[in-house]
Amino acid sequence: MTTNKKVLDWVEEMKALVKPDKVVWIDGSEAQLKELRDQALATGEMEALNPEKLPGCLLHRTAVNDVARVEGRTYICSRKQEDAGPTNNWEDPVVMYDRLRKLYDGAMKGRTMYVLPYCMGPIGSPFSKVGIELTDSIYVVLNMDIMTRMGQQALDQLGDSNDFVRGLHSKAKMEEENRYIVQFPEDNTIWSINSGYGGNVLLGKKCFALRIASYQAKNEGWMAEHMLILGLQNPQGEIRYVCAAFPSACGKTNLAMLIPPKKYLDAGYKVWTVGDDIAWLRIGPDGRLWAINPENGFFGVAPGTNEKSNPNALATTRKNTIFTNVVHNLDDNTVWWEGLDKNPPKHAVNWKGEPWDCTDGSKGAHPNSRFTAPAVNCPCLSPEFDNPNGVPISAIIFGGRRAKTAPLVYQSRNWQHGVFVGSTMASETTAAAAGAVGVVRRDPMAMLPFCGYHMGDYFQHWLEMGEKLGDKAPKIFNVNWFRTDDEGHFIWPGFGDNMRVLNWIVDRCEGKADAVETPIGYEPKPEDIDVEGLDGVTTETVRSLLSVDKDLWKDEVAGIQEFYTKFGDKLPHQLKDELATLKANLEK
Ligand code: OXD
Ligand code: MN
Numbered sequence: 001m002t003t004n005k006k007v008l009d010w011v012e013e014m015k016a017l018v019k020p021d022k023v024v025w026i027d028g029s030e031a032q033l034k035e036l037r038d039q040a041l042a043t044g045e046m047e048a049l050n051p052e053k054l055p056g057c058l059l060h061r062t063a064v065n066d067v068a069r070v071e072g073r074t075y076i077c078s079r080k081q082e083d084a085g086p087t088n089n090w091e092d093p094v095v096m097y098d099r100l101r102k103l104y105d106g107a108m109k110g111r112t113m114y115v116l117p118y119c120m121g122p123i124g125s126p127f128s129k130v131g132i133e134l135t136d137s138i139y140v141v142l143n144m145d146i147m148t149r150m151g152q153q154a155l156d157q158l159g160d161s162n163d164f165v166r167g168l169h170s171k172a173k174m175e176e177e178n179r180y181i182v183q184f185p186e187d188n189t190i191w192s193i194n195s196g197y198g199g200n201v202l203l204g205k206k207c208f209a210l211r212i213a214s215y216q217a218k219n220e221g222w223m224a225e226h227m228l229i230l231g232l233q234n235p236q237g238e239i240r241y242v243c244a245a246f247p248s249a250c251g252k253t254n255l256a257m258l259i260p261p262k263k264y265l266d267a268g269y270k271v272w273t274v275g276d277d278i279a280w281l282r283i284g285p286d287g288r289l290w291a292i293n294p295e296n297g298f299f300g301v302a303p304g305t306n307e308k309s310n311p312n313a314l315a316t317t318r319k320n321t322i323f324t325n326v327v328h329n330l331d332d333n334t335v336w337w338e339g340l341d342k343n344p345p346k347h348a349v350n351w352k353g354e355p356w357d358c359t360d361g362s363k364g365a366h367p368n369s370r371f372t373a374p375a376v377n378c379p380c381l382s383p384e385f386d387n388p389n390g391v392p393i394s395a396i397i398f399g400g401r402r403a404k405t406a407p408l409v410y411q412s413r414n415w416q417h418g419v420f421v422g423s424t425m426a427s428e429t430t431a432a433a434a435g436a437v438g439v440v441r442r443d444p445m446a447m448l449p450f451c452g453y454h455m456g457d458y459f460q461h462w463l464e465m466g467e468k469l470g471d472k473a474p475k476i477f478n479v480n481w482f483r484t485d486d487e488g489h490f491i492w493p494g495f496g497d498n499m500r501v502l503n504w505i506v507d508r509c510e511g512k513a514d515a516v517e518t519p520i521g522y523e524p525k526p527e528d529i530d531v532e533g534l535d536g537v538t539t540e541t542v543r544s545l546l547s548v549d550k551d552l553w554k555d556e557v558a559g560i561q562e563f564y565t566k567f568g569d570k571l572p573h574q575l576k577d578e579l580a581t582l583k584a585n586l587e588k
Helices: 005-018 030-043 092-104 138-147 152-158 206-219 252-256 262-265 311-318 415-423 455-472 497-507 540-543 550-565 572-587
Strands: 022-025 058-060 073-074 112-120 128-133 163-170 180-184 189-193 224-225 228-233 240-246 270-275 281-284 291-292 296-299 323-324 328-330 334-336 369-375 391-399 407-410 425-430 441-442 474-481 514-516 521-523
Touching: 005 092, 005 112, 005 128, 005 163, 030 058, 030 138, 030 163, 092 180, 092 391, 112 138, 112 152, 112 206, 128 152, 128 206, 128 540, 138 206, 138 296, 138 323, 138 369, 152 572, 163 206, 163 497, 189 206, 206 224, 206 455, 224 455, 228 252, 228 391, 228 497, 240 252, 240 497, 252 270, 252 296, 262 497, 270 291, 281 455, 291 455, 296 311, 296 407, 311 369, 391 497, 415 455, 415 572, 441 550, 474 497, 550 572
Parallel strands: 022 112, 058 323, 073 180, 128 163, 163 189, 240 391, 391 474
Antiparallel strands: 112 128, 180 189, 224 281, 228 240, 228 270, 281 291, 291 391, 296 369, 323 369, 328 334, 407 474, 407 521, 425 441, 514 521
């Protein structure tokens, strides 16, 4: 399939290490994929679902101890510890390679090693990059087929170049105590072992498109970010694109696939999805910031996805989708999860593979159960999805889950202040997760688990990108859909109505909306957020959602100060200045 000597030599070297019985190169052809699906069905690794209701869909269950990303076992092994920074696990690459080589030695004996070339980003795009993943898992091959542009096309894109990410994955013995997800950024290398869970083993996603790519982006002058990309079309047919970074469980997929409220639909508004998780951004020939989604599918959390929260996501999963760790409804051979509807199946198997009928109060689907669905299925997929030049970005939105502190929306005063806002992003834990409620976890730019180098250098890179972009830089905003009243109920309706806030954001970018200055940045006038047609939400409600409680913000300043000490000398002085300005503004 290729004459690229670097590729062939590396595959041989890895083969000698893991010692598979057989090596199969993945060309991406339908005939080969069918053969792999049939094999996975024969061994029980996958189950075929109802061909009428869910054509082409498959069900898979992971091991019960292997259901999520494992941040504690994820490493950035740069040569110098300082380059990985205080927010990443680190080990000397010599020590780590040595430790892992022992685990990989003979790990594929009796198995097939699949050589899986893939391209992140549209084929032929100047943004795109190629990776090759060696894996002993058919589940990985079938998922990567959905999530990336896979097979011969990726090798053709690579040609003779040595610029490819070398990924090695083995399920090995699935030992939890020997599970490792290791990035070697200086070697363009990812080694993942003893896991079969998507986020740990679909190496194109978090490992490459965020951890390795963020490192490459810093060196090459672009950005790899944990952001959705959407296009907002107005009745005149003009489309403005925005990126948004939220920590997990804050609704990125829902916002990316938003359906505007009826009045807006009737007026001719529409939202187009470009991506729901990752954005690669470059400065274009016109000096503006342009973005592509490097992925080709959606690896979304199933629970909570329903006809109200995200009808477009649900529609996306109705064919050619892989479901992982959801409930298997045996009555009609379909799938179910908590929050899909109010009719849990009577005759079913839970995510652990046990008979389940919901009467014992246990959850049928794992809270992190997933769908892997092709982007082409998405009813609101942007016509620009495959555009090799990407889409021009007007606004960058940060956000988190804050019960009281952050207002519904505010705009940063400028790019530097926007970087400060992103670097101080935080979310409060909810009752849905174990541990104390309302604890603030800082997650700068939603990149805490995904930045492949020192976060202080990452902030510096953001500042430098802003200098290059100058007055063409996107405007930076912060949103918070999650303010609660005294009884703990959400005040803002969220979901499709978030469109009302997006409209103000886009109007600000176009110079069409006013703002008022507050100690934390620019806010809308309450009457500039349209509330027509909202039940129980008035302009007065919006006024309260925009209030800035100075005492809470003084506590926030103290929290940021403490968080910033982590970064030592690497914290850019501009961010210290912004913190001092915020402090002074709150004293006024
Ligand atoms: C995540 C994901 O964990 O997108 O952020 O899966
Ligand atoms: Mn994510």
